[in-house]
Amino acid sequence: MNTLSYKTVSVNKETAQKEWVVIDATGQTLGRLASKVAKILRGKYKPSFTPHVDCGDNVIIINAEKVELTGNKWTERTYLSFSGYPGGQKAYTPAHLLAKGPERLFRKVVKGMLPKNKLGDAILLNMYVYAGESHPHEAQKPKKLDINKLK
Numbered sequence: 001m002n003t004l005s006y007k008t009v010s011v012n013k014e015t016a017q018k019e020w021v022v023i024d025a026t027g028q029t030l031g032r033l034a035s036k037v038a039k040i041l042r043g044k045y046k047p048s049f050t051p052h053v054d055c056g057d058n059v060i061i062i063n064a065e066k067v068e069l070t071g072n073k074w075t076e077r078t079y080l081s082f083s084g085y086p087g088g089q090k091a092y093t094p095a096h097l098l099a100k101g102p103e104r105l106f107r108k109v110v111k112g113m114l115p116k117n118k119l120g121d122a123i124l125l126n127m128y129v130y131a132g133e134s135h136p137h138e139a140q141k142p143k144k145l146d147i148n149k150l151k
Helices: 031-043 094-099 102-111 116-125
Strands: 021-024 058-062 081-082 090-093 127-129
Touching: 021 031, 031 102, 031 116, 090 094, 090 116, 094 102, 102 116, 102 127
Parallel strands: 021 058, 058 127
Antiparallel strands: 081 090
16 A cells, blocks of 8 residues: 555645635625635635645735625724723724725724734735725736635
8 A cells, every 4th residue: 555645735835826816895795705705815715725824815805895784883883902001992883994995994804814823914915905996916817706606
């Protein structure tokens, strides 16, 4: 019996095959979209997924200002930040973050779905969020991905 056929192949930084993917956020629910984006960034949809390596794809989110939230979540949901000083806790709503720029809202939501370590910080840098239809990454030849077909 050949024992080499049972060897587990682990991807490293050099052998990871990273692609560029474009996702249209028009009419999508924020949380469901963010969870799928986090899985793509992490590389969980790939058969060569390795937990300790950045093997996910680079994600470009367009039309981010057209994302939806159900109910009164635009004004009633709060995200907290704390500066470390007394009285330094601030609360933000999703509407406030979207008004400052859709990238802030998506970074806040997707960051909570990634690992809380150096790898999670590095993976988050592979996400690019744009309010409109255009983006400056045409040179990378990104593939259009239908997010509704992913589980």
